[in-house]
Amino acid sequence: MAGNRDRFSTSTRLRLLGEQTAARVYRSQNRRQDRRSRLTGRAAYLALVVCTLVVALAYPMREYVSQRNEIAEQERLSQEAERQVEELRDEKARLQDDAYIERLAREHLHYLRPGETGFTVIDPDAAEERRAEQGAADRPWYSNVLDGVDEADRPGR
Known part of the structure:
Protein backbone atom coordinates (compact mmCIF):
# COMPACT_ATOMS: atom_id res chain seq x y z
CA MET A 1 0.00 0.00 0.00
CA THR A 120 -22.46 115.13 -93.33
CA VAL A 121 -22.03 112.04 -95.46
CA ILE A 122 -24.70 109.39 -95.08
CA ASP A 123 -24.08 105.80 -96.05
CA PRO A 124 -27.12 104.77 -98.16
CA ASP A 125 -27.01 101.17 -96.92
CA ALA A 126 -26.93 102.23 -93.24
CA ALA A 127 -29.76 104.71 -93.82
CA GLU A 128 -31.88 101.99 -95.42
CA GLU A 129 -31.26 99.64 -92.51
CA ARG A 130 -32.21 102.36 -90.06
CA ARG A 131 -35.47 103.04 -91.91
CA ALA A 132 -36.33 99.33 -91.89
CA GLU A 133 -35.64 99.12 -88.15
CA GLN A 134 -37.41 102.30 -87.08
CA GLY A 135 -40.48 102.20 -89.29
CA ALA A 136 -41.12 105.89 -88.51
CA ALA A 137 -38.26 107.32 -90.55
CA ASP A 138 -40.63 108.94 -93.05
CA ARG A 139 -42.32 111.02 -90.35
CA PRO A 140 -40.98 114.32 -89.07
CA TRP A 141 -38.64 114.11 -86.07
CA TYR A 142 -40.95 116.00 -83.75
CA SER A 143 -43.70 113.41 -84.32
CA ASN A 144 -41.35 110.70 -83.16
CA VAL A 145 -40.41 112.76 -80.09
CA LEU A 146 -44.06 113.34 -79.17
CA ASP A 147 -44.84 109.64 -79.65
CA GLY A 148 -41.98 108.82 -77.30
CA VAL A 149 -43.39 111.20 -74.69
CA ASP A 150 -46.85 109.67 -75.06
CA GLU A 151 -45.41 106.16 -74.75
CA ALA A 152 -43.50 107.09 -71.58
CA ASP A 153 -46.68 108.59 -70.08
CA ARG A 154 -48.75 105.41 -70.47
CA PRO A 155 -49.79 103.85 -67.10
CA GLY A 156 -48.60 100.35 -68.05
CA ARG A 157 -44.96 101.44 -67.98
Missing part, protein backbone atom coordinates in the same frame (compact mmCIF):
# COMPACT_ATOMS: atom_id res chain seq x y z
CA ALA A 2 2.81 2.29 0.71
CA GLY A 3 3.97 1.96 -2.89
CA ASN A 4 0.44 2.51 -4.08
CA ARG A 5 0.19 5.62 -2.03
CA ASP A 6 3.46 6.96 -3.37
CA ARG A 7 2.33 6.28 -6.88
CA PHE A 8 -0.94 8.04 -6.17
CA SER A 9 0.79 10.95 -4.67
CA THR A 10 3.24 11.10 -7.60
CA SER A 11 0.40 11.04 -10.08
CA THR A 12 -1.42 13.54 -7.95
CA ARG A 13 1.68 15.64 -7.86
CA LEU A 14 2.09 15.43 -11.62
CA ARG A 15 -1.53 16.36 -12.09
CA LEU A 16 -1.15 19.28 -9.70
CA LEU A 17 2.07 20.30 -11.41
CA GLY A 18 0.28 20.22 -14.80
CA GLU A 19 -2.58 22.26 -13.42
CA GLN A 20 -0.16 24.81 -11.97
CA THR A 21 1.71 25.04 -15.26
CA ALA A 22 -1.56 25.46 -17.15
CA ALA A 23 -2.63 28.14 -14.68
CA ARG A 24 0.68 29.99 -15.17
CA VAL A 25 0.32 29.80 -18.95
CA TYR A 26 -3.29 31.00 -18.68
CA ARG A 27 -2.25 33.91 -16.40
CA SER A 28 0.55 34.81 -18.81
CA GLN A 29 -1.89 34.88 -21.71
CA ASN A 30 -4.31 36.99 -19.69
CA ARG A 31 -1.54 39.46 -18.87
CA ARG A 32 -0.63 39.75 -22.55
CA GLN A 33 -4.27 40.26 -23.45
CA ASP A 34 -4.60 42.86 -20.68
CA ARG A 35 -1.56 44.66 -22.05
CA ARG A 36 -3.01 44.47 -25.57
CA SER A 37 -6.37 45.72 -24.38
CA ARG A 38 -4.68 48.57 -22.53
CA LEU A 39 -2.80 49.50 -25.68
CA THR A 40 -6.01 49.27 -27.63
CA GLY A 41 -7.73 51.48 -25.07
CA ARG A 42 -4.87 53.96 -25.24
CA ALA A 43 -4.99 53.92 -29.01
CA ALA A 44 -8.74 54.46 -28.95
CA TYR A 45 -8.32 57.35 -26.52
CA LEU A 46 -5.58 58.86 -28.70
CA ALA A 47 -7.78 58.46 -31.79
CA LEU A 48 -10.64 60.13 -29.95
CA VAL A 49 -8.40 63.06 -28.96
CA VAL A 50 -7.09 63.42 -32.52
CA CYS A 51 -10.62 63.31 -33.97
CA THR A 52 -11.78 65.87 -31.43
CA LEU A 53 -8.91 68.18 -32.39
CA VAL A 54 -9.66 67.76 -36.09
CA VAL A 55 -13.33 68.54 -35.56
CA ALA A 56 -12.52 71.45 -33.26
CA LEU A 57 -10.04 72.96 -35.74
CA ALA A 58 -11.96 72.28 -38.97
CA TYR A 59 -14.39 75.20 -38.67
CA PRO A 60 -11.79 77.81 -37.63
CA MET A 61 -9.49 76.71 -40.47
CA ARG A 62 -12.33 76.92 -42.97
CA GLU A 63 -13.21 80.41 -41.70
CA TYR A 64 -9.54 81.44 -41.87
CA VAL A 65 -9.24 80.31 -45.49
CA SER A 66 -12.56 81.97 -46.35
CA GLN A 67 -11.48 85.25 -44.75
CA ARG A 68 -8.12 85.16 -46.54
CA ASN A 69 -9.95 84.75 -49.85
CA GLU A 70 -12.28 87.60 -48.98
CA ILE A 71 -9.31 89.82 -48.04
CA ALA A 72 -7.63 89.02 -51.36
CA GLU A 73 -10.85 89.87 -53.22
CA GLN A 74 -11.22 93.17 -51.34
CA GLU A 75 -7.60 94.07 -52.09
CA ARG A 76 -8.21 93.34 -55.78
CA LEU A 77 -11.33 95.54 -55.74
CA SER A 78 -9.40 98.29 -53.94
CA GLN A 79 -6.66 98.24 -56.57
CA GLU A 80 -9.27 98.37 -59.32
CA ALA A 81 -10.98 101.33 -57.63
CA GLU A 82 -7.62 103.12 -57.32
CA ARG A 83 -7.00 102.53 -61.02
CA GLN A 84 -10.41 103.98 -61.86
CA VAL A 85 -9.74 107.00 -59.64
CA GLU A 86 -6.47 107.62 -61.50
CA GLU A 87 -8.26 107.36 -64.85
CA LEU A 88 -10.90 109.84 -63.68
CA ARG A 89 -8.24 112.24 -62.42
CA ASP A 90 -6.53 112.05 -65.80
CA GLU A 91 -9.86 112.68 -67.55
CA LYS A 92 -10.56 115.63 -65.25
CA ALA A 93 -7.15 117.10 -66.03
CA ARG A 94 -7.78 116.69 -69.77
CA LEU A 95 -11.18 118.38 -69.43
CA GLN A 96 -9.43 121.45 -68.01
CA ASP A 97 -7.71 121.91 -71.38
CA ASP A 98 -9.69 124.10 -73.82
CA ALA A 99 -8.14 122.41 -76.89
CA TYR A 100 -9.36 119.01 -75.70
CA ILE A 101 -12.88 120.35 -75.10
CA GLU A 102 -12.92 121.89 -78.58
CA ARG A 103 -11.81 118.61 -80.14
CA LEU A 104 -14.56 116.69 -78.29
CA ALA A 105 -17.18 119.23 -79.41
CA ARG A 106 -16.06 118.93 -83.04
CA GLU A 107 -15.99 115.09 -82.98
CA HIS A 108 -19.14 114.32 -81.03
CA LEU A 109 -21.36 117.36 -81.46
CA HIS A 110 -20.22 118.36 -84.98
CA TYR A 111 -19.52 121.94 -83.90
CA LEU A 112 -17.85 124.25 -86.39
CA ARG A 113 -15.87 127.43 -86.07
CA PRO A 114 -17.29 130.57 -87.60
CA GLY A 115 -16.64 130.53 -91.35
CA GLU A 116 -16.25 126.72 -91.61
CA THR A 117 -18.63 124.65 -93.66
CA GLY A 118 -19.67 121.26 -92.37
CA PHE A 119 -20.66 118.27 -94.44
Whole structure:
Protein backbone atom coordinates (compact mmCIF):
# COMPACT_ATOMS: atom_id res chain seq x y z
CA MET A 1 0.00 0.00 0.00
CA ALA A 2 2.81 2.29 0.71
CA GLY A 3 3.97 1.96 -2.89
CA ASN A 4 0.44 2.51 -4.08
CA ARG A 5 0.19 5.62 -2.03
CA ASP A 6 3.46 6.96 -3.37
CA ARG A 7 2.33 6.28 -6.88
CA PHE A 8 -0.94 8.04 -6.17
CA SER A 9 0.79 10.95 -4.67
CA THR A 10 3.24 11.10 -7.60
CA SER A 11 0.40 11.04 -10.08
CA THR A 12 -1.42 13.54 -7.95
CA ARG A 13 1.68 15.64 -7.86
CA LEU A 14 2.09 15.43 -11.62
CA ARG A 15 -1.53 16.36 -12.09
CA LEU A 16 -1.15 19.28 -9.70
CA LEU A 17 2.07 20.30 -11.41
CA GLY A 18 0.28 20.22 -14.80
CA GLU A 19 -2.58 22.26 -13.42
CA GLN A 20 -0.16 24.81 -11.97
CA THR A 21 1.71 25.04 -15.26
CA ALA A 22 -1.56 25.46 -17.15
CA ALA A 23 -2.63 28.14 -14.68
CA ARG A 24 0.68 29.99 -15.17
CA VAL A 25 0.32 29.80 -18.95
CA TYR A 26 -3.29 31.00 -18.68
CA ARG A 27 -2.25 33.91 -16.40
CA SER A 28 0.55 34.81 -18.81
CA GLN A 29 -1.89 34.88 -21.71
CA ASN A 30 -4.31 36.99 -19.69
CA ARG A 31 -1.54 39.46 -18.87
CA ARG A 32 -0.63 39.75 -22.55
CA GLN A 33 -4.27 40.26 -23.45
CA ASP A 34 -4.60 42.86 -20.68
CA ARG A 35 -1.56 44.66 -22.05
CA ARG A 36 -3.01 44.47 -25.57
CA SER A 37 -6.37 45.72 -24.38
CA ARG A 38 -4.68 48.57 -22.53
CA LEU A 39 -2.80 49.50 -25.68
CA THR A 40 -6.01 49.27 -27.63
CA GLY A 41 -7.73 51.48 -25.07
CA ARG A 42 -4.87 53.96 -25.24
CA ALA A 43 -4.99 53.92 -29.01
CA ALA A 44 -8.74 54.46 -28.95
CA TYR A 45 -8.32 57.35 -26.52
CA LEU A 46 -5.58 58.86 -28.70
CA ALA A 47 -7.78 58.46 -31.79
CA LEU A 48 -10.64 60.13 -29.95
CA VAL A 49 -8.40 63.06 -28.96
CA VAL A 50 -7.09 63.42 -32.52
CA CYS A 51 -10.62 63.31 -33.97
CA THR A 52 -11.78 65.87 -31.43
CA LEU A 53 -8.91 68.18 -32.39
CA VAL A 54 -9.66 67.76 -36.09
CA VAL A 55 -13.33 68.54 -35.56
CA ALA A 56 -12.52 71.45 -33.26
CA LEU A 57 -10.04 72.96 -35.74
CA ALA A 58 -11.96 72.28 -38.97
CA TYR A 59 -14.39 75.20 -38.67
CA PRO A 60 -11.79 77.81 -37.63
CA MET A 61 -9.49 76.71 -40.47
CA ARG A 62 -12.33 76.92 -42.97
CA GLU A 63 -13.21 80.41 -41.70
CA TYR A 64 -9.54 81.44 -41.87
CA VAL A 65 -9.24 80.31 -45.49
CA SER A 66 -12.56 81.97 -46.35
CA GLN A 67 -11.48 85.25 -44.75
CA ARG A 68 -8.12 85.16 -46.54
CA ASN A 69 -9.95 84.75 -49.85
CA GLU A 70 -12.28 87.60 -48.98
CA ILE A 71 -9.31 89.82 -48.04
CA ALA A 72 -7.63 89.02 -51.36
CA GLU A 73 -10.85 89.87 -53.22
CA GLN A 74 -11.22 93.17 -51.34
CA GLU A 75 -7.60 94.07 -52.09
CA ARG A 76 -8.21 93.34 -55.78
CA LEU A 77 -11.33 95.54 -55.74
CA SER A 78 -9.40 98.29 -53.94
CA GLN A 79 -6.66 98.24 -56.57
CA GLU A 80 -9.27 98.37 -59.32
CA ALA A 81 -10.98 101.33 -57.63
CA GLU A 82 -7.62 103.12 -57.32
CA ARG A 83 -7.00 102.53 -61.02
CA GLN A 84 -10.41 103.98 -61.86
CA VAL A 85 -9.74 107.00 -59.64
CA GLU A 86 -6.47 107.62 -61.50
CA GLU A 87 -8.26 107.36 -64.85
CA LEU A 88 -10.90 109.84 -63.68
CA ARG A 89 -8.24 112.24 -62.42
CA ASP A 90 -6.53 112.05 -65.80
CA GLU A 91 -9.86 112.68 -67.55
CA LYS A 92 -10.56 115.63 -65.25
CA ALA A 93 -7.15 117.10 -66.03
CA ARG A 94 -7.78 116.69 -69.77
CA LEU A 95 -11.18 118.38 -69.43
CA GLN A 96 -9.43 121.45 -68.01
CA ASP A 97 -7.71 121.91 -71.38
CA ASP A 98 -9.69 124.10 -73.82
CA ALA A 99 -8.14 122.41 -76.89
CA TYR A 100 -9.36 119.01 -75.70
CA ILE A 101 -12.88 120.35 -75.10
CA GLU A 102 -12.92 121.89 -78.58
CA ARG A 103 -11.81 118.61 -80.14
CA LEU A 104 -14.56 116.69 -78.29
CA ALA A 105 -17.18 119.23 -79.41
CA ARG A 106 -16.06 118.93 -83.04
CA GLU A 107 -15.99 115.09 -82.98
CA HIS A 108 -19.14 114.32 -81.03
CA LEU A 109 -21.36 117.36 -81.46
CA HIS A 110 -20.22 118.36 -84.98
CA TYR A 111 -19.52 121.94 -83.90
CA LEU A 112 -17.85 124.25 -86.39
CA ARG A 113 -15.87 127.43 -86.07
CA PRO A 114 -17.29 130.57 -87.60
CA GLY A 115 -16.64 130.53 -91.35
CA GLU A 116 -16.25 126.72 -91.61
CA THR A 117 -18.63 124.65 -93.66
CA GLY A 118 -19.67 121.26 -92.37
CA PHE A 119 -20.66 118.27 -94.44
CA THR A 120 -22.46 115.13 -93.33
CA VAL A 121 -22.03 112.04 -95.46
CA ILE A 122 -24.70 109.39 -95.08
CA ASP A 123 -24.08 105.80 -96.05
CA PRO A 124 -27.12 104.77 -98.16
CA ASP A 125 -27.01 101.17 -96.92
CA ALA A 126 -26.93 102.23 -93.24
CA ALA A 127 -29.76 104.71 -93.82
CA GLU A 128 -31.88 101.99 -95.42
CA GLU A 129 -31.26 99.64 -92.51
CA ARG A 130 -32.21 102.36 -90.06
CA ARG A 131 -35.47 103.04 -91.91
CA ALA A 132 -36.33 99.33 -91.89
CA GLU A 133 -35.64 99.12 -88.15
CA GLN A 134 -37.41 102.30 -87.08
CA GLY A 135 -40.48 102.20 -89.29
CA ALA A 136 -41.12 105.89 -88.51
CA ALA A 137 -38.26 107.32 -90.55
CA ASP A 138 -40.63 108.94 -93.05
CA ARG A 139 -42.32 111.02 -90.35
CA PRO A 140 -40.98 114.32 -89.07
CA TRP A 141 -38.64 114.11 -86.07
CA TYR A 142 -40.95 116.00 -83.75
CA SER A 143 -43.70 113.41 -84.32
CA ASN A 144 -41.35 110.70 -83.16
CA VAL A 145 -40.41 112.76 -80.09
CA LEU A 146 -44.06 113.34 -79.17
CA ASP A 147 -44.84 109.64 -79.65
CA GLY A 148 -41.98 108.82 -77.30
CA VAL A 149 -43.39 111.20 -74.69
CA ASP A 150 -46.85 109.67 -75.06
CA GLU A 151 -45.41 106.16 -74.75
CA ALA A 152 -43.50 107.09 -71.58
CA ASP A 153 -46.68 108.59 -70.08
CA ARG A 154 -48.75 105.41 -70.47
CA PRO A 155 -49.79 103.85 -67.10
CA GLY A 156 -48.60 100.35 -68.05
CA ARG A 157 -44.96 101.44 -67.98
